[in-house]
Every structure is written in C-alpha cells, then in structure tokens.
Amino acid sequence: MSDTGKYHLPAGSSADGPYDLLVTPESAGWGYSGLRILTLEPGEAHVLSTRDCEFLVLPLTGSCTVTTDGKAFELAGRTGVFASATDFAYLPRESxxxxxxATGGRFALPSARTERSSLSARYGSKAKVPVELRGAGACSRQVNNYCLPGTFDAEQLLVCEVLTPGGNWSSYPPHKHDQARPGQESELEEIYYFQVDGGEQAFGYQRVYGTEDRPIDVLAEVRSGDTVLIPHGWHGPSIAAPGYDLYYLNVMAGPGQDRAWLICDDPAHGWVRTTWDSQDVDARLPFGGDEER
Incomplete structure (x- = not known):
C-alpha cells in the first residue's frame, strides 16, 4: 500500500498560523527535524521562540533583519532560489x-531539536557558502552547502539546497541514512521542501522506498510549496520534468552526537556513479552564475 498520502504534504496542507508550512518533530512523528516557511508582507515582523530547537533563518526570496540577544543580522537575501545562494542567520535553542x-519576502526556518546549547547566534555569509556541482550528464545538479559538517557549525542541524535543471535526476543513485553505523552511515530524519520554476503547471517527482525490515512506499508528484517527509528508507530519484527546473531544501537531524552526514547507496543502483567520469557536467549549471557572489 502506498504511503504517499502520509509523507507527501501538498502546498498549504500543513499551514498553521503565520506559517505557510509547519513541520515539527511531533507533527512528523519523529524526534528531531523541523521546518517552517514564513511569508512576511512589507513592513511585517514575526517573533520566533526557538525553545528546545536550533534554527536557521534562510531567505528564499527577499531580505530581512534578524534581531536577537542584542544583535542585529542584516540578511540581504536574494530574488529567488534559482538566482543565487543566500546569507543566513543561526539561532541557538532557548532564544x-x-x-x-521592510520589503517583504519568504523565509525558510529549518530546525533541529537539541539538548546542547554551546553555540551563539551568528551570521552566515553568502560568500562562504560552498556551491558544489555534483554528478554529470543527466545526473548533474547544484548543491548549496549551508550548514553541513565542515561548512557551518551547529549542534544537530544539517541544511543544504539542491537545484536540478529540467530533465535531470538528482538525489540519485538512491541512498539512505537511517542507521547508525560508524564511518558508514548516520541516522538522520530528512525533509524535502520543493519549488519548481515555470508557473503553476510546473512539476517534478520524488521517490522514497524502504528496506525489507522497514518498508515505505512514496511516489509523489511535487509542485512549488510541496514537502516530502523521509523518516527512513532509500530516497531518490528527485526528477525534474523537462522544461521545469527543480529546487529542494534539505533539512536533516538525528540522534547522533557527532553531527555526521554519511550515506549508503542502494547497491542495485550505486554503479551509476561510475558512469559520471566519462560525462560532462550539465552546461546549464551553476544557476545564477552571472550574479555576483
């Protein structure tokens, strides 16, 4: 039986109060990962209490000021997710x-439940966000590595963006990270939040499937504002339909105290990586390459 209806959240179906999307550990039925999408009209403001979670404030469109603990972080933001990476702010728990x-915008607020509070609120510069071109040929995609081990410190939270040109596959070969296996795989819950370029008719697809002992079966047609929850199992491909570029924000967190991102390819498809050596990276990448970083 398909689990698509349980783990695919169409745009607007999980709106709550000021949020276009509200995913908490409680609503997702897991322990750590969360995501809120906040839209502010020009001149509007919102108070965020982090409680037992750490957060990023990551502009999707527009700019904002984040004021906390006597500090003010001016986030210049961006005109859209396909235009460039963005600057961002980090907020610790219990803040x-x-x-x-001033001008309005749309802001992602990825979060992770954590018991630790060793870090302070701080600014993440756009210029320091590593932008990686991953894969080759029809598997070419761009990854903006905001808050991963080695790119930006956090307690539990892992955040990146993936941008896939129309007609390409990303999150491929399918992989998983649902077991703690030191040096091989880390246990992480994951949220995929999608935007698709090309208007209301634009779409893509997301696949999630399980192992013998932990079944899950999701095949979702995704549109802008949709979300897919991945508690466990193999996930991928994320398919960008021809003519429509696909964006997704990845939010990950789990119980591991070492904050590792270690994945395991589905052995049935991992061989695909060996074909990339003989192919060029898609010439449409990187997105927003003409915009000053």
Missing part, C-alpha cells in the same frame, strides 16, 4: 528572535 522585513 528569541524578531524577524522583520
């Missing part, structure tokens, strides 16, 4: 922040 926007 309160005012997010205000």
């Amino acid at each position: 309160e922040a005012l997010i205000s926007s």
Whole structure:
C-alpha cells in the first residue's frame, strides 16, 4: 500500500498560523527535524521562540533583519532560489528572535531539536557558502552547502539546497541514512521542501522506498510549496520534468552526537556513479552564475 498520502504534504496542507508550512518533530512523528516557511508582507515582523530547537533563518526570496540577544543580522537575501545562494542567520535553542522585513519576502526556518546549547547566534555569509556541482550528464545538479559538517557549525542541524535543471535526476543513485553505523552511515530524519520554476503547471517527482525490515512506499508528484517527509528508507530519484527546473531544501537531524552526514547507496543502483567520469557536467549549471557572489 502506498504511503504517499502520509509523507507527501501538498502546498498549504500543513499551514498553521503565520506559517505557510509547519513541520515539527511531533507533527512528523519523529524526534528531531523541523521546518517552517514564513511569508512576511512589507513592513511585517514575526517573533520566533526557538525553545528546545536550533534554527536557521534562510531567505528564499527577499531580505530581512534578524534581531536577537542584542544583535542585529542584516540578511540581504536574494530574488529567488534559482538566482543565487543566500546569507543566513543561526539561532541557538532557548532564544528569541524578531524577524522583520521592510520589503517583504519568504523565509525558510529549518530546525533541529537539541539538548546542547554551546553555540551563539551568528551570521552566515553568502560568500562562504560552498556551491558544489555534483554528478554529470543527466545526473548533474547544484548543491548549496549551508550548514553541513565542515561548512557551518551547529549542534544537530544539517541544511543544504539542491537545484536540478529540467530533465535531470538528482538525489540519485538512491541512498539512505537511517542507521547508525560508524564511518558508514548516520541516522538522520530528512525533509524535502520543493519549488519548481515555470508557473503553476510546473512539476517534478520524488521517490522514497524502504528496506525489507522497514518498508515505505512514496511516489509523489511535487509542485512549488510541496514537502516530502523521509523518516527512513532509500530516497531518490528527485526528477525534474523537462522544461521545469527543480529546487529542494534539505533539512536533516538525528540522534547522533557527532553531527555526521554519511550515506549508503542502494547497491542495485550505486554503479551509476561510475558512469559520471566519462560525462560532462550539465552546461546549464551553476544557476545564477552571472550574479555576483
């Protein structure tokens, strides 16, 4: 039986109060990962209380000011997710922040439940976000590595963006990270939040399937504002339909105290990686390459 209806959240179906999307560990039925999408009209502001979670404030469109603990972080943001990477702000647990926007915008608030609070609120510069071109040929994609081990410190939270040109496959070969196996695989819950370029008719697909002992079966047609929850299992491909570029924000967190991102390919498809050596990276990448970083 398909689990698509359980783990695919169409745009607007999980809106709550000021949020276009509200995913908490409780609503997802797991322990750590969360995501909120906040839209502010020009001149509006929102108070975010982090409680037992750490957060990023990551502009999708527009700019904002994040004020917390006597500090003010000016986030220049961007015109859209395909235009460039963005600057961002980090908020520790048990803090309160005012997010205000003079011109309006849409902001992702990825989060992770954590018992630790060793880090302070701080600014993440756009210029320091590693932009990686991964794969080759029809598996070419761009990854903006905001908050991963080695790119930006956090307690539990892992955040990146993947941009896939129309007609390409990303999150491929399918992989998983649902077991703690030191040096091989880390246990992480994951959220995929999608935007698709090309208007209301634009779409893509997301596949998630399980192992023998932990079944899951998701095949979702995704559109802008949709979300897919991945508690476990193999996930991929993420398919960008021809003519429509696909974006997704990845939010990951789990119980591991070493904050590792270790994945295991589905052995039935892992061989695909060996074909990339003889192919060029898609010439359409990187997105927004003409915009100053």
